Amino acid sequence: MFIRIVKMSFHSEHIPEFLAMFDEKKESIKNREGCEFLELYQDKTNPEIFFTYSHWKHVDNLEAYRNSDLFKNVWKQTKAMFNDKPFAWSVDKLVSLSS
Template sequence: MSFQPEHVETFLEIFEASKGKIRNFEGCYHLELLNDTTSPNRFFTFSKWESEDHLEIYRHSELFLTTWAATKILFNDKPEAWSTVVASSA
């Protein structure tokens, strides 16, 4: 997610207020906020879910809809999201 530089602090406040609720949402067992090393206004959330169904339930929850509504107005570019699986591990 890329934010207007003047809205980064607002986003961080929203994330701080929401992260515990997201981490405790049924099916979520990991959540991190990552910051791009070359662009201080670009962030990534990295979360792990028990299943795709758990993630979809979260995406349709009041928690997600409220958090997303407050966050998306701060973007300066179209957000991207990916769902991935481990292809190989060391």
């Protein structure tokens, strides 16, 4: 398993549209083969910055999603709302603590 983190920054007028689209598509994304977890975060100091945080069983699962019509349509709509270049990281979890 690995974690995918994507940072996106939006023009403020597009935030409601992005949130509505994410709400509409989140179950379809989460139900993709290999996606075990999906969350959306908003930066506390800059409300134009969002992060998606997802867990994937294998890199091939993420690549299959990234090559799907679902991703292509979502990404096309999403990137039209950006006010800055997006950034993405694929990371391995090394330590996990919970209370």
